[in-house]
Amino acid sequence: MSSLPNSHEALLRNSDLLGGTVGLLGVTDPAILPLVGDSGLVMSEHAGVYSALSQVPGWQACFGYDDPGLQTATLDTVVVFLPKARAELDLRLALALWLARVGARLILVGEKKEGIAGAVKQLKAWLPDAGKVDSARHCQVWSAEVAEPSREFTLADWxxxxxxxxxxxxxxxxxxxxxxxxxxxxxxxxxxxxxxxxxxxxxxxxxxxxxxxxxxxxxxxxxxxxxxxxxxxxxxxxxxxxxxxxxxxxxxxxxxxxxxxxxxxxxxxxxxxxxxxxxxxxxxxxxxxxxxxxxxxxxxxxxxxxxxxxxxxxxxxxxxxxxxxxxxxxxxxxxxxxxxxxxxxxxx
CATH class of the missing domain: 3.40.50.150 (Vaccinia Virus protein VP39)
Structure with missing residues (x-):
């Protein structure tokens, strides 16, 4: 069995941060889901990955940013994996803040070679109090509390x-x-x-x-x-x-x-x-x-x-x-x- 991507392994090292209803945005390997928990929400913008995610029991799979399964204020923990295109990170963070309940935890995970250092600046523009909780597998894991979730997420604005x-x-x-x-x-x-x-x-x-x-x-x-x-x-x-x-x-x-x-x-x-x-x-x-x-x-x-x-x-x-x-x-x-x-x- 092949190993998980570094960013997925880094999240598993910090699985104690995952509480309540969990959502994972930008998953690339469905093998992580049963290791995270029995249920939750998972989103991918890649049709092939989404198809594989939808086969995992207990997890609600969503395809992309306009999936009707994405509902506001429904998640206690939102994990954002760093996307390939840096410009997409703000879109993914905006969705995460709309999905989050008051007091939810937002976690950002990404590899150094993917540009996590620069991505942290984008994260702090949304959540200034975000802090680093781990460095492992050539990745960084950052966490922040969502005190004020977004009330609106309109895809047409993007x-x-x-x-x-x-x-x-x-x-x-x-x-x-x-x-x-x-x-x-x-x-x-x-x-x-x-x-x-x-x-x-x-x-x-x-x-x-x-x-x-x-x-x-x-x-x-x-x-x-x-x-x-x-x-x-x-x-x-x-x-x-x-x-x-x-x-x-x-x-x-x-x-x-x-x-x-x-x-x-x-x-x-x-x-x-x-x-x-x-x-x-x-x-x-x-x-x-x-x-x-x-x-x-x-x-x-x-x-x-x-x-x-x-x-x-x-x-x-x-x-x-x-x-x-x-x-x-x-x-x-x-x-x-x-x-x-x-x-x-x-x-x-």
Whole structure:
């Protein structure tokens, strides 16, 4: 059995701090739950982790920051694990203070390499009396009493809007803390959009895998309309709760058409599409991690119609070309810069 993440081990060292009704925000390994207690509330913004958490008896699992199971003033102890994106910590702390009862204990746990030192400054902006209770497993554990819980937590207050213009097409894109490429059009996606304009996908229905805030689908439909073409339906999948929330908001704001769903990869998805486009992630925190894309490439052919097209952009140093050829079909490079490459393949 693999060991727990350092932050989870550090919390277990301080399990005597966990009293009353306990909530854990940002858990990454469900194996911690039976070690913490028989019941409680647990939240993850990752669809795969949430699915695993929901299988643990006695614990109420919630997916992301808008889950209806999150109710104000219901917890006596709230544990906040440090998120990968520092900007998300304030969102997580705001939720924690809304979930807390008067006099509840709030605990912040994080690794040094994740930036717990800087995170403590954010914690003290909310709870100035917070103090360190332990240093272990390369982590710090901080604790504070919640004398005045928040009376309101409105997710819409955390959504920002960014106007994006590319190749003469303008769209508004929703953003939330933790969402990829917040407030800008990243270079890889821009190159993918260029390829969709110069070499259009011949399909009336597409899937945008790892859709993020919904940029590709909204831009493509707007570009097609401005080019006097029929706008294709673009469905979207993403593993992250905030991305799904933002993509749906982006689609609504821009009048885009498509179904946006949360999914950890393609294994739990039914159906086939005549085309799939993607700018897949390759990071887990600060580490390069291509496992999600490699799993996607193993599964993608079963979700492409016969002769269907895969259009993928990735950092040029990543070893995807051979995998695309092996799992999908003959591959070609449509666009290439020093940093990024757009690949196209048709299912054999």
């Amino acid at each position: 959504i920002t809007w960014t106007p994006i213009e590319h190749a003469g097409v303008n769209i508004d894109v929703a953003g939330m803390p933790g969402v990829f490429s917040l407030g800008e059009l990243d270079e890889g996606t821009a190159l993918l959009l260029d390829s969709l304009a110069s070499e259009p996908v011949s399909a009336g229905r597409l899937l945008d895998f790892a859709c993020g805030a919904g940029v590709i689908g909204s831009w493509l439909q707007r570009w097609q309309q401005q080019s006097d073409q029929a706008a294709a339906r673009v469905d979207g999948l993403d593993v992250q709760s905030q991305a799904v929330i933002c993509a749906r908001a982006t689609y609504e704001r821009n009048g885009s058409v498509g179904d946006i769903r949360a999914s950890d990869g393609l294994s739990g998805v039914e159906g086939k599409w005549p085309a799939i486009v993607t700018n897949p992630p390759f990071h887990t925190g600060v580490r390069t991690d291509t496992s999600m894309t490699e799993r996607f490439l193993r599964e993608v052919a079963s979700h492409l119609e016969s002769g269907g097209e895969l259009r993928l952009v990735a950092n040029s140093f990543l070893p995807y070309e051979d995998q695309i050829r092996r799992h999908v079909g003959t591959v070609e490079r449509l666009e290439q810069t020093r940093r990024f490459t757009v690949y196209r393949a048709f299912r054999r």
